[in-house]
Amino acid sequence: MTSKNKINEDLANERRKCNFNIEEVTYILDGGKEKTLQRKKIEDVALNGGASVDDIPEEYLSARERYENAIRKSCIYTNIVKNEVLEITGIENYGSPVLRRTGDAFFKDISPFMLHLGMFVPSIIGQCTAEQQATWLPRALDMKIIGAYAQTELGHGTFIRGLETTATYDPETEEFVLHSPTITSYKWWAGGLGRTANHCTVVAQLYTQGKCHGTHLFIVQIRDLETHMPLPGVKVGEIGPRMGFNTADNGFLGFNNYRIPRMNMMMKNAQVLKDGTYVKAARHGKLTYGTMVFVRVTLVGEASFNLAKAVTIAVRYSAVRRQSELRPGSIEPQILDYPTQQHKLFICIATAHAFQLTASWLWNTFTAVQAEMKKGNVDTLPELHALSSCLKALSTSDATAYIEQCRFACGGHGYMLSSNLPFLYAFVVATRTYEGDYTVLLLQTARFLVKAWEQAESGKVVTPTVAYLNRHFTTNGKMIWDNSPEGIIRVFQSVAAGKISLCVRSIRNRITSGMDHEDAWLMTTVQLVNAAEAHCRSVILHTYWNEIVRLTKHSSDNVKTVLNQLVMLYLTYWALERTGDLLRYSTISENDIDLLQRQYEELLVKIRPNAVGLVDAFDIRDEILQSTLGSYDGRVYERLMEEVQKNPLNKEPVDPSFHKYLKPLMKSKI
Numbered sequence: 001m002t003s004k005n006k007i008n009e010d011l012a013n014e015r016r017k018c019n020f021n022i023e024e025v026t027y028i029l030d031g032g033k034e035k036t037l038q039r040k041k042i043e044d045v046a047l048n049g050g051a052s053v054d055d056i057p058e059e060y061l062s063a064r065e066r067y068e069n070a071i072r073k074s075c076i077y078t079n080i081v082k083n084e085v086l087e088i089t090g091i092e093n094y095g096s097p098v099l100r101r102t103g104d105a106f107f108k109d110i111s112p113f114m115l116h117l118g119m120f121v122p123s124i125i126g127q128c129t130a131e132q133q134a135t136w137l138p139r140a141l142d143m144k145i146i147g148a149y150a151q152t153e154l155g156h157g158t159f160i161r162g163l164e165t166t167a168t169y170d171p172e173t174e175e176f177v178l179h180s181p182t183i184t185s186y187k188w189w190a191g192g193l194g195r196t197a198n199h200c201t202v203v204a205q206l207y208t209q210g211k212c213h214g215t216h217l218f219i220v221q222i223r224d225l226e227t228h229m230p231l232p233g234v235k236v237g238e239i240g241p242r243m244g245f246n247t248a249d250n251g252f253l254g255f256n257n258y259r260i261p262r263m264n265m266m267m268k269n270a271q272v273l274k275d276g277t278y279v280k281a282a283r284h285g286k287l288t289y290g291t292m293v294f295v296r297v298t299l300v301g302e303a304s305f306n307l308a309k310a311v312t313i314a315v316r317y318s319a320v321r322r323q324s325e326l327r328p329g330s331i332e333p334q335i336l337d338y339p340t341q342q343h344k345l346f347i348c349i350a351t352a353h354a355f356q357l358t359a360s361w362l363w364n365t366f367t368a369v370q371a372e373m374k375k376g377n378v379d380t381l382p383e384l385h386a387l388s389s390c391l392k393a394l395s396t397s398d399a400t401a402y403i404e405q406c407r408f409a410c411g412g413h414g415y416m417l418s419s420n421l422p423f424l425y426a427f428v429v430a431t432r433t434y435e436g437d438y439t440v441l442l443l444q445t446a447r448f449l450v451k452a453w454e455q456a457e458s459g460k461v462v463t464p465t466v467a468y469l470n471r472h473f474t475t476n477g478k479m480i481w482d483n484s485p486e487g488i489i490r491v492f493q494s495v496a497a498g499k500i501s502l503c504v505r506s507i508r509n510r511i512t513s514g515m516d517h518e519d520a521w522l523m524t525t526v527q528l529v530n531a532a533e534a535h536c537r538s539v540i541l542h543t544y545w546n547e548i549v550r551l552t553k554h555s556s557d558n559v560k561t562v563l564n565q566l567v568m569l570y571l572t573y574w575a576l577e578r579t580g581d582l583l584r585y586s587t588i589s590e591n592d593i594d595l596l597q598r599q600y601e602e603l604l605v606k607i608r609p610n611a612v613g614l615v616d617a618f619d620i621r622d623e624i625l626q627s628t629l630g631s632y633d634g635r636v637y638e639r640l641m642e643e644v645q646k647n648p649l650n651k652e653p654v655d656p657s658f659h660k661y662l663k664p665l666m667k668s669k670i
Ligand SMILES: CCCCCCCCCC/C=C\CCCC(=O)SCCNC(=O)CCNC(=O)[C@H](O)C(C)(C)COP(=O)(O)OP(=O)(O)OC[C@H]1O[C@@H](n2cnc3c(N)ncnc32)[C@H](O)[C@@H]1OP(=O)(O)O
Pocket: 094, 095, 096, 097, 100, 114, 115, 117, 118, 119, 149, 151, 152, 157, 158, 159, 160, 161, 191, 286, 289, 290, 292, 293, 295, 298, 299, 302, 381, 382, 385, 434, 435, 436, 437, 440, 444, 447, 448
């Protein structure tokens, strides 16, 4: 073995200690052996050309060079996908998470094509009629047209009904006239819009026959396909440097009485006829928000995957890194041996599992609701909206916090861009805001919870994810504390029920004392966010536990044991995090809390020998991890030194600025 492919001895030892079958766990996380094999096949085809490697790491490039480099790599990757990967996987895999994640090997930051596949294509699939899809979808999938999703404006993001861009129907020419009447009506933020896209989905207020019918979606060509020049009446550009997403050319867009054909309105859920008659969406008023629901569902998996990357980096690094002395003169321990380090990291492994299994479950719920809606039944949509809203909010918020924790766990080296942890953080922290801000989405879930509470109060049976509310009305007093997984979950459900109940009481009391409903709701929103968070926690705990029980039924004993330890760690961790709530809503005692703490610390000890095996089971290739600290071979120090050689500042022994500025300064007199 050369030193280049030699595995770090500490990491090799960790792998020898691992007592479970790593592949078995990978299969569970991927959703089955076939899925793992297909993922590996895709990665082999897409990555074995080594096209991802930049001669100069992208962080050293100027804004222009970075963008051009991102486009170059996006085209390379798209060609590989079109010509090689889809040959073996089929076109239905075009937008699959596996391909999205494999693409991470090409970009430390973001592909400017991300929103084309992530939202433009889904908006065509979800919002267009079959006839419209036949016109647009093949061209979009073949990258003959490249799109963005332009909804947010300078003045409004959260409040979609407040958007100001107008689309006024002109029956004379059978066209819509798009217009940006104010500075705040300019579209702002859309990924890929600034420099890359030649088309976009535009969300605008629809006017026809003198009446406004609210926001609708339109497909709009914004640039010439030959010259890429913005079309007359279109003003478009890039919004400027951001915390992350700097290769995603997030853009602005304004229209000056810009005309598009009538059939460019996405007409699956509402139509404007040739004479200007508006035909209302028959089934549900919010179906035009469907693309957002789809992306919120996919973001739970994204949160899991990015957290899995971060914790893979941090655990491998913590096995390689030695620091301090436990006793005078003793060998420096691996930092992974410190219980405090285990406390930082093992919860991240467990959370990545919890979110991955919850994401799959949510995806199945989403497809079931879609199937019902195809049959004309929209009854399950409110529950899906409530679920996808809170799960998106919590998974992105927790993943953000834990990725930062992984960075802290890597000390100073975690602050290096080459560790990839700062990029991961900058990417994931944005997911807490985009596709619906954290607070705003939890308040959406709260609306659903208050209604469900009122239904349960009146004796009606409520939908499955809030079924615990029915129990709330049949049991008296605090929930009996019980340290089994099912017992902890029941207590968390009682916490949620108790908090929702307090919200309802607050709202009612405020109304009784003279407030109108809106003000009473507004004054209760701090509690409502808290109640929605508690509900969502109970959903995640419940789903994670149920899925582990179901998926490990036929697993080997050691896999069963280690996955059980992780899920128990997760349940215990959250019980300890929420002791205040548990004391308020259950019979838990001081003694029970002491026991929980001991149980938690024992779990850290049990999981410790399998920690590296557990992150290996995420099976994330080095090309995708892109980290000096987290590679499979653990050559941390060598890689950090190799990276230094790529630093353009080190190309010449003396920087020109020395002669230009430093030397004159040194020579000048005070
Ligand atoms: C290739 C693979 C791809 C994988 C890619 C993954 C990664 C993708 C990376 C993408 C990168 C960047 C993407 C960023 C994109 C964006 O950010 S696009 C912009 C997104 N914007 C938002 O999310 C805005 C958030 N705001 C809203 O959703 C709404 O305005 C809000 C719900 C807050 C309020 O809407 P209103 O119209 O004002 O509604 P209300 O009056 O509050 O509610 C009325 C009732 O309607 C119900 N409702 C609301 N929304 C929905 C919905 N979507 N579905 C079903 N029902 C909905 C609401 O609960 C109310 O019901 P009630 O009256 O209580 O019964």
